[in-house]
Amino acid sequence: MIRTEELLLNVGPQHPSTHGVFRIVVKLDGEVITEATPVMGYLHRGTEKLAEQLNYTQIIPYTDRMDYVSAMTNNYVLVHAVETMMGLEVPERAEFLRLIVMELQRVASHLVWWGTYLLDIGAMSPFLYAFRDRETIINLFNELCGARLTYNYMRVGGVKWDAPPGWIDKVSEFIPYMEGKLREYDKLVSGNEIFLARIKGIGKYDAETAIDYGLSGANLRCTGVDWDLRKAEPYSLYSRFEFDVPLGQNGDCYDRYRIRLEEIRQSLRILKQAIVQFPSSGETMGKVPRAIRPPAGEVYTRIESPRGEIGCHIVSKGKAEPYRLKFRRPSFVNLQILPKLLIGETMTNLITILGGVDIVVGEVDC
Amino acid sequence: MSEEEKKAQQESGPADAEKDEKQKAAETTPIAEAGQTAAQQSVEAADPEKAAKLKAAAEARAARAAAKAAAETAEAAEASAPPPPSPKQPELDAVTALIRREVADEALEDAYINELNGHMPTLIVKNEYWRSIAELLKIENDFTYLRNVSGVDYETHLEVVYHLVSLRSGRELAVKIKADREKPEVSSATPVWATANWNEREIYDLLGIVFPGHPDLRRIMMPDDWAGHPLRKDYEPLDSEV
Structure with missing residues (x-):
């Protein structure tokens, strides 16, 4: 007689496909998942508590370490919140530099996702292609601010460093290069039958569920909901540029894949326009008081990071340090739907679905 | 004076x-x-x-x-001269009128415009009415998307802030619920918006606010056997070496 029983399986927190120290405990009936419980907190550093002892400029490097694949957008959401509270004007050249680095960051972040997602599924070489091309962007950032991952680039009222001579030309050389590489990616991967069989129709949900779970970014738009904060609630200079918001229909891993690749194209489109309009001279820091003390009160500001809506809720009592600082991290919110998606799936699809959500654990735990 | x-x-x-x-x-x-x-x-x-x-x-x-x-x-x-009325004043008036009509007259503690935050309409509601207000806002007022939940320790009291947005019209609303510091309770919004689940767990973990009606209120960031709630202003670590 065959004895059958439920199997309790622990995945992580050091499993390579969880992209960091994320753990998930699954119950298996044969190969089918019957229950999944995510366990987080292995990377919880208490950023929000630490921020209460620091002034606003000192908090900026801490934001680099939340979503370390997209530090530029994290920088922006914090300085943007403080600027909103203080009603500060940012010089045009500084705002252009911010926008350019944020869009480059989106491309770099999506490249990391594309490479590692395929690596998770079992394709080794795309990872090498993606990291080769991402290196160009990392080098551009390195030249701009001396760091490859944790940039600490933005300041309340502007940016720390002006673009070195010739930097903008290098960005404009990168755009056609990347466009060519995207065509190559499509040829290599996007039509691959085995790959399509692994991701089409997997991890499906509808628009109503996505909204109920507060999903954002590609996770929301794959269901056809047209909600990109760069268009819906424009910040920075985004209203000046023409670009499309790619949408899906089926809400599956395949649609999320298509959207992220298309978003790279749209970012390059924004970059092309930004470089043409880039002011040839000007300040990179606005008029900012010596001590940054936002008035008493509170704000919630949000921007579109590569992973979705990243928000910053500041409660100020008029001091140099925030009274309370809360980050709305898209990875944390998006991950919530995972247990629901996994039930009834096979164990092999766990990694496909988790990778499709696109999390960065530094941001899940904060 | x-x-x-x-x-x-x-x-x-x-x-x-x-x-x-x-x-x-x-x-x-x-x-x-x-x-x-x-x-x-x-x-x-x-x-x-x-x-x-x-x-x-x-x-x-x-x-x-x-x-x-x-x-x-x-x-x-x-x-x-008196300041000009906020452009969002009609929005705020509409939502307060709806709540007074459908829920209760005394359900609202306060309603104001947060000018600092792009004139965000803000409500302070009483906890006993929060659950019915949440449902009303979602169904009758198209606030289908809960974008953020924050907990704040004001030392005199605790507060939970829900930031809502309507994806169709782009209207925004902040709803606050105050809680007593000694026995903090705020009705869970998880039955209304699924996204509140982990957000409320995080607030419970870090601030110690209990959410009656929550399906799975456990710590999420700190270890299960952790003592105290770190984001409280008077938090003292049990072991200062850690």
Whole structure:
């Protein structure tokens, strides 16, 4: 007689496909998942508590370490919140530099996702292609601010460093290069039958569920909901540029894949326009008081990071340090739907679905 | 004396000083002007072109002074007039009217516009009505998307803030619920918006606010056997070495 029983399986927190120290405990009936419980907190550093002892400029490097694949957008959401509270004007050249680095960051972040997602599924070489091309962007950032991952680039009222001579030309050389590489990616991967069989129709949900779970970014738009904060609630200079918001229909891993690749194209489109309009001279820091003390009160500001809506809720009592600082991290919110998606799936699809959500654990735990 | 009066007095202090200085300046100007005209006359005799320039400069100075005076009076008039109503005031009025009609008159503690945050309509609601208000806002007011939940320790009390947005119209709303510091309870919004689940767990973990009605209220960031809630202002770590 065959004895059958439920199997309790622990995945992580050091499993390579969880992209960091994320753990998930699954119950298996044969190969089918019957229950999944995510366990987080292995990377919880208490950023929000630490921020209460620091002034606003000192908090900026801490934001680099939340979503370390997209530090530029994290920088922006914090300085943007403080600027909103203080009603500060940012010089045009500084705002252009911010926008350019944020869009480059989106491309770099999506490249990391594309490479590692395929690596998770079992394709080794795309990872090498993606990291080769991402290196160009990392080098551009390195030249701009001396760091490859944790940039600490933005300041309340502007940016720390002006673009070195010739930097903008290098960005404009990168755009056609990347466009060519995207065509190559499509040829290599996007039509691959085995790959399509692994991701089409997997991890499906509808628009109503996505909204109920507060999903954002590609996770929301794959269901056809047209909600990109760069268009819906424009910040920075985004209203000046023409670009499309790619949408899906089926809400599956395949649609999320298509959207992220298309978003790279749209970012390059924004970059092309930004470089043409880039002011040839000007300040990179606005008029900012010596001590940054936002008035008493509170704000919630949000921007579109590569992973979705990243928000910053500041409660100020008029001091140099925030009274309370809360980050709305898209990875944390998006991950919530995972247990629901996994039930009834096979164990092999766990990694496909988790990778499709696109999390960065530094941001899940904060 | 109320806070506002005190503030007004403080503000009027430097303004008065400024006036005094101006008066003094006015008293001294005739002498200076006399000197200037004497100088002017001597220059005029020597160089008519230079004299014309000096005259033009004096006229420009006078024009600037007049413009400044006009701007100051306009500013003063602006300060005394009541501030214009917020563009979001009708939105706030509509939502408060809906809640008063459908839930209860006393359900709202306060309703105001947060001007600092792009005129965000903000409500402070009583906890016992929060659950029915949440449902009302979602179903009747199209606030289908809960974008953020924050917990704040104000030392006198705790507070939970729900940031809502309607994806169709882009309308925004912040709803706050106050909780007692000793026995903090806020009705869970998880049955209304699934996204509240982990957010409320995080607030429970870090601030110790209990959410009755939550399906799975456990710690999420700190270890299960952790003592205390780190984001409380009076939090002392059990072991300071950790």
